[in-house]
Amino acid sequence: MAQGTLLYAQSGGVTAVINATASAVIAEARARKVKVLAARNGILGALREDLIDTGKESAAAIRALAHTPGGAFGSCRFKLKSLEADRARYERLLEVLRAHDVRWFLYNGGNDSADTAWKVSQLAEAFGYPLHCIGVPKTIDNDLAVTDTCPGFGSAAKYTAVSVREAALDVAAMADTSTKVFIYEAMGRHAGWLAAAAGLAGQSPDDAPQIILLPERAYDEAAFLAQVRKVVERVGWCVVVASEGIHNADGQFVADAGGAKDSFGHTQLGGVASYLAGRVKEALGYKVHWTLPDYLQRSARHLASHTDWAQAQAVGKAAVRYALEGRNAVMPVIVRGSDAPYRWRIEPAPLAKIANHEKKMPASFIRKDGFGITERARRYLQPLIQGEAPLPYGRDGLPKYVTLKNVPVARKLPAWKE
Structure with a gap:
């Protein structure tokens, strides 16, 4: 030993x-x-x-x-x-x-x-x-420098792409008399990798998500609303994927949850989808639904x-x-x-x-209009979501996960005063 x-x-x-x-x-x-x-x-x-x-x-x-x-x-x-x-x-x-x-x-x-x-x-x-x-x-943010990708990202990316594709089928089915715009909020403070992965859900400009908002590009509300209107008039409905970290030209987060900070000193985000939904409804009059998957993105072992x-x-x-x-x-x-x-x-x-280094989306991965991903991005992202990982299920229809005993080791030192 x-x-x-x-x-x-x-x-x-x-x-x-x-x-x-x-x-x-x-x-x-x-x-x-x-x-x-x-x-x-x-x-x-x-x-x-x-x-x-x-x-x-x-x-x-x-x-x-x-x-x-x-x-x-x-x-x-x-x-x-x-x-x-x-x-x-x-x-x-x-x-x-x-x-x-x-x-x-x-x-x-x-x-x-x-x-x-x-x-x-x-x-x-x-x-x-x-x-x-x-x-x-x-x-899951995929923002570590040097490494080509980060363990955790591929599974969150797969969950995002699958969820957006499935939700889009729902929106398309109901768009004639109900929801015209659906907004999905993805994690990603400064780097839009997870939101970009949603682009794998579709192949053509008319496939969902028709609009992706990334933190690498400053949020322009007028341009965004104009793009939503254009997509709805052309397709009949629109799916938007927005990174939680999108910000305006001044660097202010669109979704700054009251300026609170987490234990790493980062601004507490969340709520960009609800904000965008409100603006779309107010400015364009469309019926809007939105979702905040939050922890579901990183805990979805079944996908x-x-x-x-x-x-x-x-x-x-x-x-x-x-x-x-x-x-x-x-x-x-x-x-x-x-x-x-x-x-x-x-x-x-x-x-x-x-x-202390952060890997952001390369400019070559972002469509020129700023609302989608390029083929180069697709070539990078596609292999990371491929294949399914084995998962045993029980007779109750739920996955069989393990809870460890986590037996503590006897302490040898005086208690630490935090």
Whole structure:
């Protein structure tokens, strides 16, 4: 058995396949006879010394984790600041790692999590503690730099495209005497990848969604309303997909929920679909329906993409391998070999090139009028939603998911005062 313990933690908004990564991490570590602890509720669990012994879980439970959505060990939105500004927290974290002989730290999350893993690696180096930190990619926003795509995105993209196509059939059936405009709100603060994925639902300009609003382009209300009118007059109805992060030319979010902030310091969004519906009804007089899928986008394991599921497991397995090889401050990223046939591989990338960088939609992926995606975008997106991931169902007609025991590890340190 390798000397030391591996600590795994989940961070930020969960995805339909983040537990597939966790399953791969634990299975790979077990195969290499490495003890794995999990931090309950992300980095907070590490600070609180609230750790879980994954060795108490059966092999069958760990396998079932691969098809279970949510975050098996709990996640959190909690960002550590710089080493200078948050020194007390970093020193506490190091105390916990030492107390449990943690030599490998895997942090599974998005951009802020990559930043935390990078900072922890710097902390360990500054204190001379032998620790290998690996960032493990996850986000439905697909906005991590360097990696071609992010585990979690493909499944959310598939859910979005399928939902928009199905809803469009409903709208088309009712448009003569009822709803003329349907508005779907997709997650995406600064990058419109998920809204763009809705474009896979249709093939021609008259297919839904006929209008996609992306944060990469400033929202112009007059142009938007004119486009809605044009589509309804031509097609008879219109489906709009709007990213929650669309903003005007001054940079102000169209849907700013009272200026509230989340734990990462981000403006709380949500409500852009209802706002747009109100404007369409008031200005154009059309009957409008709208939807805010919110958590459904990231929790829909029943519509997971097989590509996404396979990549989620591949980065987990690679993260363990990199850690045990002695790599530090890196992330296993997905590198695309070709679009058709779709080929990909996993390679290590420095966290310094990923943390605090954001990948937005390239201009070449956005239609010239700003209301749709290009063929280049379609070639990029299409492979990511392909295939279905296996999912067992019970006699009650519902998916058979697993709930872990999550047996806590005995604390060795005084309680942490937050």
